[in-house]
Amino acid sequence: MPLPRLAILHRLIVFRKLIALHKLIALRILTALRKLVAFHKLTVFRNFIIVCILSLPAVFLGCSNNKKEQSNSAASAVCGLGQAIVDGECQGPDFYIGEAENFHAIDYKNNEHIYHVIRQGSTRPKFNCDKDAYAKVLKNTPFAKQLNDVHERCEKSVRGDYVDPTPYSGGAYVISIPDVRRAHEHAMFTYCGIGCTEEEHNYPGHIEVDDIRLANFFPRVGTSPTISYRVNFVGTGKYTVAVMGVTAKESDSIHVGLDDVWDEHGEGIRFKRKGGWSHILKKGGTATINVKKTGPHWLHFGFREDGTGFDKWVVFKGDVRPDGPEQGIIPLAKGKKPIVKNRAKTLKVIQ
Ligand SMILES: [Ca+2]
Numbered sequence: 001m002p003l004p005r006l007a008i009l010h011r012l013i014v015f016r017k018l019i020a021l022h023k024l025i026a027l028r029i030l031t032a033l034r035k036l037v038a039f040h041k042l043t044v045f046r047n048f049i050i051v052c053i054l055s056l057p058a059v060f061l062g063c064s065n066n067k068k069e070q071s072n073s074a075a076s077a078v079c080g081l082g083q084a085i086v087d088g089e090c091q092g093p094d095f096y097i098g099e100a101e102n103f104h105a106i107d108y109k110n111n112e113h114i115y116h117v118i119r120q121g122s123t124r125p126k127f128n129c130d131k132d133a134y135a136k137v138l139k140n141t142p143f144a145k146q147l148n149d150v151h152e153r154c155e156k157s158v159r160g161d162y163v164d165p166t167p168y169s170g171g172a173y174v175i176s177i178p179d180v181r182r183a184h185e186h187a188m189f190t191y192c193g194i195g196c197t198e199e200e201h202n203y204p205g206h207i208e209v210d211d212i213r214l215a216n217f218f219p220r221v222g223t224s225p226t227i228s229y230r231v232n233f234v235g236t237g238k239y240t241v242a243v244m245g246v247t248a249k250e251s252d253s254i255h256v257g258l259d260d261v262w263d264e265h266g267e268g269i270r271f272k273r274k275g276g277w278s279h280i281l282k283k284g285g286t287a288t289i290n291v292k293k294t295g296p297h298w299l300h301f302g303f304r305e306d307g308t309g310f311d312k313w314v315v316f317k318g319d320v321r322p323d324g325p326e327q328g329i330i331p332l333a334k335g336k337k338p339i340v341k342n343r344a345k346t347l348k349v350i351q
C-alpha cells in the first residue's frame, strides 16, 4: 500500500534533518579535530618553548660548569706553599724562592759591614774607616804601599761602578759594603774565625787578620756577616740551594746555612759571572741544606767577599726549574723591620 503523501513528506523532512544533523556533527568533529591539531601544534610549540626555557639554565649551567672547570683548571695553577708553577702546573712540593733584598734579619758580626739594598736612585752610604788599623795590618807586607788606596776604597764604601739594579730580579739587590777589595791585586784581608786551615794559611797574596772589622775575605762558612730569611718548610730532607748574584770581579761568592748551623755543604757558592742560577760550590759539588723538620726555619747567607751583590736565592728539591716570584718565605709583618744583630749604633741600615 503506497504511503500517503503526508507520510512521505514527513520522512523526507526527517531524512533532511538527519543529514543536517550529521553535517553538524561532522562539522563539529572537524572543528574539534582542527582545534585539536592546532592545540597539538601549540603544544608542540609550547613544549619547544618550555624545552628551550628549561634548556637555558642548562646552557647557563653548562657555561657555569665550564667556568667552574676553567676555574678549577686555574685553581690547579694556584700552587700550595712551597710549590712552584712550572709550565702552568704545580711542581713540588718543596720549592722556596726569595729576593735577596727582602731579608728578615742581618747579623753584622763585626759592626762594620753594611748590607746595602741597591734600587733605582739609591745613594751611597759613608764610612769612617780606621786608617791606623789598616796601617798596622799592612805594615811590612807586600801591600804596604796600598794603604791610602785601601783607606780610600773603604771610605767610599761602595764600588765606583754601581751596577744598575734595573735588569735584576725585583729591580733590586743587596750588597755587602765596604768593598775594599775590588780587583785581584788589591790587598786581601782574610778572616777565618777560629783560625785558617793550612791551605787557607798558604793562600797567595793575602794577609790573615784577627780583627774581623778589617776583613774583606771570609773563606770559612759561618764566619762572615750574615743575612737571613724566614722560610716555612713544608717538607724535610736535603735541598739544593741556588743563588743569583751581580756580576763583579773579586766579589762573587756566598755561604749558606740553616738555623745557625753552617757546614761544608754550604761553603762558598760562586755566582755565575754572566748571570743566571748557580748551585756549585767553589770546591766542587752541589750546595745543600738539610731540613730535619717542617715549619719555619732561618735560612742564612754569609757573604764570602766584601762587595758581593746578591740578587735572589732558591731552595728546591728534584728537577724543578728554579725561577718565579717569591714563594714559601714568611712575609714581614706590616711596618716591621728586619732584625738587626751586632750593629754599631752609629751605623744605619740603608734601604
Ligand atoms: Ca770585594
Ligand SMILES: [Ca+2]
Residues within 6 Å of the ligand: 099, 100, 101, 168, 169, 170, 171, 172, 173, 310, 311, 312
Ligand atoms: Ca733581587
